[in-house]
Amino acid sequence: MTIRLTNTKTRRKEVFEPINRDRVQIYVCGPTVYDRAHIGNARPVVVFDTLFRLMRHVYGADSVVYARNFTDVDDKINARAAETGRPIRDITDETIRWYHEDMDALGALRPTHEPRATEYIGAMITMIEGLIESGHAYAAAGHVLFRVRSYQDYGALSGRSVDDMIAGARVEVAPYKEDPMDFVLWKPSDEGVPGWDSPWGYGRPGWHIECSAMSYELLGESFDIHGGGLDLQFPHHENEIAQSCCAHPHGSFARVWMHNEMLQVEGKKMSKSLGNFFTVRDLLEQGYPGEVIRMVYLGTHYGKPMDWTHEKAVQAEGTLRKIALFLNEDMLTKPMVDWRYARPTDDVVEALSNDLNTSLALTYIHKYLKERNELALVGSLTLLGLNPEIIREKFLSFSFGIADNGFAKKTSLSSWGSSEVNLQRIEELGIRLDTLRLSAMETKDFSKVDAMKTALLAAGVEVRMSKAGVELMPGPGFDASKLEALD
RNA sequence: GGCGGGUUGGCGGAGAGGUUACGCAGCGGAUUGCAAAUCCGUGAAGACCGGUUCGAUUCCGGUACCCGCCUCCA
Numbered sequence: 001m002t003i004r005l006t007n008t009k010t011r012r013k014e015v016f017e018p019i020n021r022d023r024v025q026i027y028v029c030g031p032t033v034y035d036r037a038h039i040g041n042a043r044p045v046v047v048f049d050t051l052f053r054l055m056r057h058v059y060g061a062d063s064v065v066y067a068r069n070f071t072d073v074d075d076k077i078n079a080r081a082a083e084t085g086r087p088i089r090d091i092t093d094e095t096i097r098w099y100h101e102d103m104d105a106l107g108a109l110r111p112t113h114e115p116r117a118t119e120y121i122g123a124m125i126t127m128i129e130g131l132i133e134s135g136h137a138y139a140a141a142g143h144v145l146f147r148v149r150s151y152q153d154y155g156a157l158s159g160r161s162v163d164d165m166i167a168g169a170r171v172e173v174a175p176y177k178e179d180p181m182d183f184v185l186w187k188p189s190d191e192g193v194p195g196w197d198s199p200w201g202y203g204r205p206g207w208h209i210e211c212s213a214m215s216y217e218l219l220g221e222s223f224d225i226h227g228g229g230l231d232l233q234f235p236h237h238e239n240e241i242a243q244s245c246c247a248h249p250h251g252s253f254a255r256v257w258m259h260n261e262m263l264q265v266e267g268k269k270m271s272k273s274l275g276n277f278f279t280v281r282d283l284l285e286q287g288y289p290g291e292v293i294r295m296v297y298l299g300t301h302y303g304k305p306m307d308w309t310h311e312k313a314v315q316a317e318g319t320l321r322k323i324a325l326f327l328n329e330d331m332l333t334k335p336m337v338d339w340r341y342a343r344p345t346d347d348v349v350e351a352l353s354n355d356l357n358t359s360l361a362l363t364y365i366h367k368y369l370k371e372r373n374e375l376a377l378v379g380s381l382t383l384l385g386l387n388p389e390i391i392r393e394k395f396l397s398f399s400f401g402i403a404d405n406g407f408a409k410k411t412s413l414s415s416w417g418s419s420e421v422n423l424q425r426i427e428e429l430g431i432r433l434d435t436l437r438l439s440a441m442e443t444k445d446f447s448k449v450d451a452m453k454t455a456l457l458a459a460g461v462e463v464r465m466s467k468a469g470v471e472l473m474p475g476p477g478f479d480a481s482k483l484e485a486l487d
Numbered sequence: 488g489g490c491g492g493g494u495u496g497g498c499g500g501a502g503a504g505g506u507u508a509c510g511c512a513g514c515g516g517a518u519u520g521c522a523a524a525u526c527c528g529u530g531a532a533g534a535c536c537g538g539u540u541c542g543a544u545u546c547c548g549g550u551a552c553c554c555g556c557c558u559c560c561a
Contacts, residue, residue, distance in 0.1 A: 044561050159490055207559050229561025262555060315511055359501055363509040446520055464524050
């Protein structure tokens with residue numbers, strides 16, 4: 001299987017050829033841990049999780065190393081600590097825990113390594129020392145700065161020239177800088193701000209150096225793929241390249257750079273002032289299941305801006321429900337298959353291999369559902385990070401009916417946006433409605449049946465009647481309290 | 488001001504230089520006490536202007552509009 005990926009560095013789609021097939025290495029910039037991840041933060045998580053899954057499928061699960069860092073030293077964290085009076089470590093530990101909870105809900109696998117910046121301060125200092133020795137950095141006024149002019153290819157990734165950027169005149173000019181574009185590798189810390197002893201005094205690292213140091217420590221001077229959001233392309237990734245390539249001139253650093261486009265909400269940039277700012281937790285609490293969120297994300301290619309809309313979530317939810325309905329069919333209507341034999345199809349693997357065409361992959365999901373090809377469906381869903389077992393349980397919502405053989409069909413669970421469903425209550429109602437209906441068939445007087453149906457609909461319960469019996473399904477607007485009126 | 492991306496049917500969203508994307512919604516039919524669900528069928532597109540070509544929605548150029556980054560938000 002040939003994997004092709006769009007390499008930001010060359011602006012082309014290229015055939016992916018790992019440095020070492022037994023150890024494919026990916027590094028992705030992770031979050032600064034001072035608050036809940038918003039839904040924009042989640043996009044690279046889902047995108048690169050999908051890449052991780054594809055690589056594991058193609059090269060073997062043990063042959064892929066995926067590192068994603070936690071930035072746990074940052075002025076935003078310091079500010080949060082100052083506001084709340086809480087210790088920094090409390091804040092970062094808690095935020096990391098939240099991050100894991102929220103990203104787990106989106107079906108993202110934990111990366112192989114999740115290094116915290118504060119655990120690599122020594123490696124950063126070593127790297128900075130090397131850069132000073134080789135003339136790529138200089139100490140000034142308690143700071144250490146990277147000498148941008150010393151790296152000829154600076155700006156190559158983002159397609160900018162140093163001179164153009166200075167002409168744009170938006171750079172911070174500090175008196176201790178040789179050149180306005182030079183950026184901070186190390187800066188002094190005052191009392192009460194986290195800091196470490198260093199050759200340049202008590203201080204803390206600049207933002208960019210951590211990724212260079214951690215990727216070197218975990219993956220070496222050359223690795224396969226570096227990913228992140230497009231907004232990181234400049235300056236963060238540009239600076240990473242400058243640091244790493246100057247510190248390790250014999251390595252290639254990342255061979256492929258991948259950037260996901262930004263996320264919008266209802267057609268607009270997500271921002272607190274517009275009131276369209278959501279964390280992943282917000283969505284989960286509003287009742288959008290993680291699987292729905294993931295499916296919406298997979299619907300748009302990572303290289304294009306993605307719009308988060310409620311409408312898309314509703315559609316994704318509908319698809320997941322259909323899948324759940326199919327997976328829950330019993331042996332009377334569907335041959336039994338052993339999911340252990342489920343594999344993603346070549347079509348799906350090929351779609352993902354073509355620069356992560358998740359949208360195309362989803363069309364195959366629809367196809368397998370339509371064809372009732374359970375093994376292809378289950379295997380392909382799994383590769384996409386949509387767990388069939390969870391879908392089967394979570395999206396069935398509720399279904400009650402009388403099977404052809406006269407036995408009551410099962411079962412269970414809550415649906416999005418609705419409170420826990422009282423199964424017994426629904427079942428009773430289903431039986432009562434079924435009884436009423438059977439007698440109405442005799443008398444041809446359906447008034448009582450219709451009245452009950454209307455009441456159920458008003459409570460947000462879908463009512464389906466067929467030859468086989470009655471099915472009740474609490475939908476998104478389910479309101480248990482309205483069922484009381486039925487007594 | 489500099490750099491980059493986008494513009495596809497009612498909506499969402501792909502691939503491919505010439506043949507049906509797909510999903511949702513719509514419409515027609517089957518089924519149904521009614522309805523829902525389901526199944527079958529079906530219409531509908533490629534911002535604008537030029538160029539290359541036997542042929543472009545797909546390649547190239549220009550115009551318009553939208554968006555992002557350049558301000559340690561992915």
